[in-house]
Amino acid sequence: MTIIIMLVLFTVFLVTGAPLAFAMGLSGVVALMWQGNMPLVIMPSAWYNSLDSFSLLAVPLFVFAGALMNVAGIAERIIGFTLSLLGHVKGGLAQANIATNSFMAAISGSTAADVAAVGSVMIPAMTRNGYSPQFGVSVTACASMLASIFPPSIFMVIYGSLTGLSTSKLFLAGIIPGLLAAAGMMVLSYFLAERHGGHVLPRADWPTRGRRLAAAAPAIMMPVIILGGIFSGIFTPTEAGAVAVFYGLIVGYLFRRLQLRVLWHVVLDAAVLTGGALVILGGAAVFGFVLIRGGAAELLLGGLLAISQDPSVVRLIILLFLFLLGLVVEPVPGLILVMPILEPVIKAMHYDPYQFAVSVVMMLILGAVHPPVGMLGMIASRIAGVPFMSTIRATLPFMGLWIVLILAVAFIPALTTWLPYM
Numbered sequence: 001m002t003i004i005i006m007l008v009l010f011t012v013f014l015v016t017g018a019p020l021a022f023a024m025g026l027s028g029v030v031a032l033m034w035q036g037n038m039p040l041v042i043m044p045s046a047w048y049n050s051l052d053s054f055s056l057l058a059v060p061l062f063v064f065a066g067a068l069m070n071v072a073g074i075a076e077r078i079i080g081f082t083l084s085l086l087g088h089v090k091g092g093l094a095q096a097n098i099a100t101n102s103f104m105a106a107i108s109g110s111t112a113a114d115v116a117a118v119g120s121v122m123i124p125a126m127t128r129n130g131y132s133p134q135f136g137v138s139v140t141a142c143a144s145m146l147a148s149i150f151p152p153s154i155f156m157v158i159y160g161s162l163t164g165l166s167t168s169k170l171f172l173a174g175i176i177p178g179l180l181a182a183a184g185m186m187v188l189s190y191f192l193a194e195r196h197g198g199h200v201l202p203r204a205d206w207p208t209r210g211r212r213l214a215a216a217a218p219a220i221m222m223p224v225i226i227l228g229g230i231f232s233g234i235f236t237p238t239e240a241g242a243v244a245v246f247y248g249l250i251v252g253y254l255f256r257r258l259q260l261r262v263l264w265h266v267v268l269d270a271a272v273l274t275g276g277a278l279v280i281l282g283g284a285a286v287f288g289f290v291l292i293r294g295g296a297a298e299l300l301l302g303g304l305l306a307i308s309q310d311p312s313v314v315r316l317i318i319l320l321f322l323f324l325l326g327l328v329v330e331p332v333p334g335l336i337l338v339m340p341i342l343e344p345v346i347k348a349m350h351y352d353p354y355q356f357a358v359s360v361v362m363m364l365i366l367g368a369v370h371p372p373v374g375m376l377g378m379i380a381s382r383i384a385g386v387p388f389m390s391t392i393r394a395t396l397p398f399m400g401l402w403i404v405l406i407l408a409v410a411f412i413p414a415l416t417t418w419l420p421y422m
Helices: 002-015 020-035 042-051 055-071 074-086 092-108 111-128 133-148 154-163 167-173 175-192 206-231 237-254 260-293 296-307 311-328 331-348 353-369 375-384 388-411
Strands: none
Touching: 002 020, 002 260, 020 042, 020 260, 020 331, 042 260, 055 074, 055 092, 055 111, 055 154, 055 237, 055 260, 074 092, 074 111, 074 206, 092 111, 092 133, 092 175, 092 206, 111 133, 111 375, 133 175, 133 353, 133 375, 133 388, 154 167, 154 260, 154 331, 154 353, 167 175, 167 206, 167 237, 167 353, 175 388, 206 237, 260 331, 296 311, 296 331, 311 331, 311 353, 311 388, 331 353, 353 375, 353 388, 375 388
């Protein structure tokens, strides 16, 4: 009964326009008050403890580092380099877009930051070169999803803090799926480009490529330093965030793009973005605490086993549920909501935790490019100046590719377990 009351209250709060963090927190508090057998002081304690994590400190650090690199003009330099390599290929602008997003994913770890930084340059460039704006939006939005699984993914940092899994191993688990996703989208762009009006660019000569490589070298070195330091054990993911901030400050100063006034706005934007995410995490901790205490995990496991005791069938049902959830809830809140009740299912079904983690994050982020939430699609559509709904048709092939890859990740353990356990 407690669970039903809380879910009804949560729905009412959302419908009346309450912010998500407060909708979750308030519904949990009211449900606990109705139950009446636990002191309410446990609620601020649950909120605080959910944020009192050394690994979560990596979130504001990587957000700040990504913002610093964007201000330094890193996106434009990477775009120039990738265009010099791929511009002459069929669908070259689209492929350069995907390659740039891959580089940016390994710098910022934020999908929203990547779609804004890359989209502001690449979507107008693709439109000028004959591509439909809808195709430019779909390529940019779908390519920005790579930041959810490529290290240093903020999603993986949050997943690790929720489950206690090693953040470094979560980073490693996402590398092969991320590379496969990037390669698959580039191949798909090759075949779709002519249908959407794209033209090839003149082939760049080797001196031009060399100059653009030199210009992009500071950006290319950043993921090398960060990931090399993490995976070699020199520093933890949280310490890597601090190193990334320091490196971003140096690059911004050397490129003469980081005046004091600009730095203040970068700090402010990073603080607002981080604060919003962490407030949601705190509210979800209260919500999840009451859910778990009310037996939601046992109910879910019992319901799934009543449908089927085959782990493969249960996995497919969970993925379908996550897909539907991702269509109506943003990825980070969705992740925070479901993981407390999915953890017992993972253990009961003997799923590999790192394999399961990548498939969960990939399925939730898919909703970020599709209505009605579609955060990434909306940002890209706003840049292109086209209605979000008009981009759905161009987005569907990339979503189909992503779903195929999610199923491969879910049922082929080596794609996600080889690197973490190597």
